[in-house]
Amino acid sequence: MAKKHTPKAVTGADTAFYALWLVTTGLMLFCIYGAFIYAPEERAMGIVQRIFYFHAPSAYVMYIGAAACFAGSVGYLLRRTDGWDALARAGAEMSVVFGAIVMTTGPLWGAKAWGYLWVWDPRLTTTLLSLLIYIAYIVLRAFAGDGPGERKFAAALGILGAANLPIIHFSVEKWAGQHPKVIMAKGGGGLQHDMKVVFFIALFTFTLFAVALLWARVRIGVLEQRLARAEQDAIDLGLDDRTEA
Amino acid sequence: MTSMSTSISSSATFEAEPAERGPTEFQSVGNAPANYNGFTLMVTAYALIWVILMVWLLMMWQKSRALAARVDELDLAIDRAAAPPAAADDTRKDASAS
Numbered sequence: 015m016a017k018k019h020t021p022k023a024v025t026g027a028d029t030a031f032y033a034l035w036l037v038t039t040g041l042m043l044f045c046i047y048g049a050f051i052y053a054p055e056e057r058a059m060g061i062v063q064r065i066f067y068f069h070a071p072s073a074y075v076m077y078i079g080a081a082a083c084f085a086g087s088v089g090y091l092l093r094r095t096d097g098w099d100a101l102a103r104a105g106a107e108m109s110v111v112f113g114a115i116v117m118t119t120g121p122l123w124g125a126k127a128w129g130y131l132w133v134w135d136p137r138l139t140t141t142l143l144s145l146l147i148y149i150a151y152i153v154l155r156a157f158a159g160d161g162p163g164e165r166k167f168a169a170a171l172g173i174l175g176a177a178n179l180p181i182i183h184f185s186v187e188k189w190a191g192q193h194p195k196v197i198m199a200k201g202g203g204g205l206q207h208d209m210k211v212v213f214f215i216a217l218f219t220f221t222l223f224a225v226a227l228l229w230a231r232v233r234i235g236v237l238e239q240r241l242a243r244a245e246q247d248a249i250d251l252g253l254d255d256r257t258e259a
Numbered sequence: 260m261t262s263m264s265t266s267i268s269s270s271a272t273f274e275a276e277p278a279e280r281g282p283t284e285f286q287s288v289g290n291a292p293a294n295y296n297g298f299t300l301m302v303t304a305y306a307l308i309w310v311i312l313m314v315w316l317l318m319m320w321q322k323s324r325a326l327a328a329r330v331d332e333l334d335l336a337i338d339r340a341a342a343p344p345a346a347a348d349d350t351r352k353d354a355s356a357s
Contacts, residue, residue: 114311
């Protein structure tokens with residue numbers, strides 16, 4: 015039985031959603047100022063090192079997306095609800111977008127720092143592998159249908175994709191390669207104070223950005239589910255033609 | 260015999276002084292690092308970041324708008340169909356008046 019349609023009211027969640035976007039946009043503008051003006055130029059690499067302030071946080075957001083995909087996939091396998099599936103899908107999409115950013119900005123930085131656009135370094139290779147796994151996930155969801163079987167298969171892929179994350183993270187420490195060690199970790203090169211300030215603000219901003227993007231993508235997933243229910247109601251009432259609606 | 264010895268000696272001279280005659284072959288730089296302009300690389304990197312993000316955001320926004328419009332359209336049609344006939348007539352009249 016179709017439920018009575020009620021006009022949409024602005025909820026507290028909507029306000030929080032738009033407030034989050036507003037704060038994130040403001041912080042992002044500050045990050046751009048910090049990366050180009052506030053942070054000093056690096057002595058050895060020069061201006062190209064400024065890619066770092068968006069490259070490293072993008073890699074971090076790629077991890078967040080993969081973690082969200084993992085959580086959503088596990089949640090879906092345990093509960094079989096649309097919400098968990100929407101979270102997994104949103105996380106995979108975010109991983110692909112930020113993985114693409116990492117895989118384009120990294121080689122551009124490397125071109126100056128190393129003299130090569132690409133080397134088969136352990137970290138670069140494992141990151142590329144991770145990006146390909148999440149592209150496979152997106153392609154699967156786009157073309158294989160949205161049935162329970164396809165969702166379960168995608169959830170398994172989402173869990174497999176997360177298994178690669180620790181390999182990416184520890185690859186620079188376990189295997190020798192061109193990629194520098196994690197800058198703040200033990201054995202890393204460290205950062206000059208102003209560079210560190212900009213880097214941590216960028217990390218915080220990208221964390222909020224990741225939450226805002228995930229939230230936006232999950233809202234779309236919820237809308238898709240509302241549409242599916244409305245279409246079912248329309249079919250039940252005999253409104254099976256799009257023009258009639 | 261004389262001509263042969265002349266030929267050999269001229270060949271030896273050619274091999275001994277290649278610089279005066281210019282390069283005799285082209286060689287690949289192999290895996291030697293290329294020298295890129297840092298400013299161009301940085302501008303390209305930031306341009307790519309914003310293009311990738313904007314394309315994704317635009318796609319999400321368009322999808323969200325299309326879905327919301329379709330859901331509203333369907334909800335309205337369902338309300339009309341589910342309403343009693345008299346109320347449905349009133350709804351139609353209101354819609355035609357507006």
